[in-house]
Amino acid sequence: MRNHLRTFMLLAAMTALFVGAGYLIGGPGGMAIALLLAVAMNAVSYWNADKIVLRMYGAHEVDETHPDRLIANFAADVHALADGADMPRPKVYLIDSDQPNAFATGRDPEHAAVAANLGLLRMLDRREIRGVMAHELAHVRNRDTLTMTVTATIAGAISALANFAFFFQGNDRDRPGGILGVIAIAILAPIAAALVQMAISRHREYGADAGGAEISGDPEALASALQKIDAYARGGMVNHQAERNPATSHMFIINPLSGEGADNLFSTHPATQNRVAELMKLAGRSPTVTGAPRRSGTAVPVSPAQRGPWSS
Template sequence: MFTNTLKTGVLLAGMGGLIVAVAGILGGGSSASLTIGVVLALVMVGGSYWFSDKLALKAGGARPITREQAPEFYDMIARLAERADLPMPTVAIADNPQPNAFATGRNPNHAVVCATQGLLSSLSRDEVEGVMAHELMHVKHRDILIGSVAAAIATAISYMAQMAMFSQMFGGRDRRDSNPVAMLAVAILAPVAATLIQMAVSRSREYEADRGAAELIGTGEPLASALEKIEVLAKQRPMAVQPAQASMYIHNPLAEARSSQGGPNMSKMFSTHPPTAERIRRLREMNPSPIV
C-alpha cells in the first residue's frame, strides 16, 4: 500500500537527517567525522550488498537447485516470477528442518529465493506459494537495497559516535566549544535512534511484501496460514543463523517465544519483523474468507 512506501521514505529521510545532525554535533561543525563514517559504512555494507547472494547462501547452508532436482517447487517460482514480471531468480533449498525462507541479491537480475527443507515438508503447496510470493515481492520492491541503505546509515552513525567518544577520551577536552556531557549523550543515544529507525524500515518492508504477495496470488489466506505454522514450528526447530542474517528470513529464526496477545513490549521496537499475529490479521482482512 502507498502508506507503507511513504512510511519507508519518511524513515529513510529521517535517518539521513539524523546522520547530518549527529555529524554536526559530534564533529563540531566539521565534516571529517561524517566523511570517515560514511566511507567506512559504504565499504562494509556495500561489500555485503554486492555479494549478498553468495554470502546468504553460504550463511544459510543453502544450495542452488535445478528444475530436475525439485520440479514442482522450481516451476512454482517460475510461475510466480512471470506473474510478478520478474526475471527468473536462482532457486535454492537449505537443509534445515525449521520452516523458513529468504530472498537476497543486489537486484532482480541477480536474485536468489531460498526455502528450507522444513518449509517444503511442513507446509501445504498453497502455503509454500504464499511464502515464496512474499520473498519475490522483496526482490520486486528492491528491499535488499533499501535495507542496505538503512544499514549503511546506521553503521556510519555508530562509527561517528565511537570516534567522538574516543576523541573526548583522548584529547577532546581541550576544545573550548565542546560540551562533553552533551556529546557523550549524543554518542550513546544516536546509534540507538539509528537502530530503531533501521528496524522500523525493516518491519515496514515486511508488511509491504506481505501485501504484495497477497495481491500476486489473489488472496492473503495462504500466507497467513503459513505464518501461523511457521510461528509454532520455528520455536520447536531452532536454526543456527548469524544475527546479521536473521532479518532476511520471512520469520526471524532467532526470535524467542512470546505471547501474541502480550501488551506493549520494548523488544518489538528493536525487532526486524512485525508481530506475526499482526501480519496474519492484516492478511486476513484483505480476504476474510479463507480459500479451501
C-alpha cells in the same frame, strides 16, 4: 516516487548514525573514516547485495533438476510464480536450517535471489510454501530487497563500531564525547539502528503480504504459513545463523530470532495476528488460526499432516 524518497531518507539516517558514531569515537578523523566506510559499504552492498547475505547463511543454489523431489518442486514453483507475475526468474537458494523461514535479496528484479530454510520445505505444505515464496517475490517486485540488504549491512557495522568503542585505544581527550560519549554510542547506536530497521521493515511486510496474495492468488495459504512459521520460531526452534547475524533479522518473512537476548528488544516485523487478519480480509473471510500450536520453551512437533505432500 514516495517509496523511493522514503527509502533514501531511511538509508541516509543509517549512514548518518554510522558517521556520528565515528565522530564520537574518533573525532573529525573518525568521522571521515566512518563516512568513507559507509560510502564503500553502500557501494559493495549495491553490487553484491545477494552474495553478502547468502554467504552469511551458507545458502546454496538449487533448481528444478535437483535429485530431491521436494527441492526440485520448490524451485519449479518459485519460477512458475515469477512467470505468472511477469517477473524475471530469481535465483533460488536453500539454507540448511530447521527453522522454517525465507527471505529475498538482490539489487533489482533482474539480479534477485530468494532463499528458504530447509525446515520450510519440510514443515509446510506445498500450497503454504507457494504463499511464502509469493511474498518474497513481492519484495523483489516492490524493489524492497536492496534497501533491506543495505540496511542489514550498515546496521551490522554500527553494532560492530559500538562494540569497538569499548576497546578504542586513543586519548579520551581526543574524543568529542569523552568516555561518556563512547558509552552513549555503544548503547544508543544499536538501538537507533534497530528503530530505523523497524521503520523500513514493518511497512514493507504488509505491502509484501498483499503483493504475495496477489501473485499466488491464495491469501489464505500465506496466512496459514505465517501462523505456522511464527509458532515454530517461538516454540524453541532456533535459527543459529540468524542469532549470529541479528542485523539481518528484518529480511526474513518472520523474525527468526529466539528473543533470548537484547538483539530482539525491538521487533522488526508486524504482529503475525495483524498480518493474518489483513490477509483474511483479502480472502473475504474472518481470521482463523490454522497453523501449528505454540508451545513455550519447546519445539513444536511436526505431524505428517503438517508436512504435506512434499515430505512424503
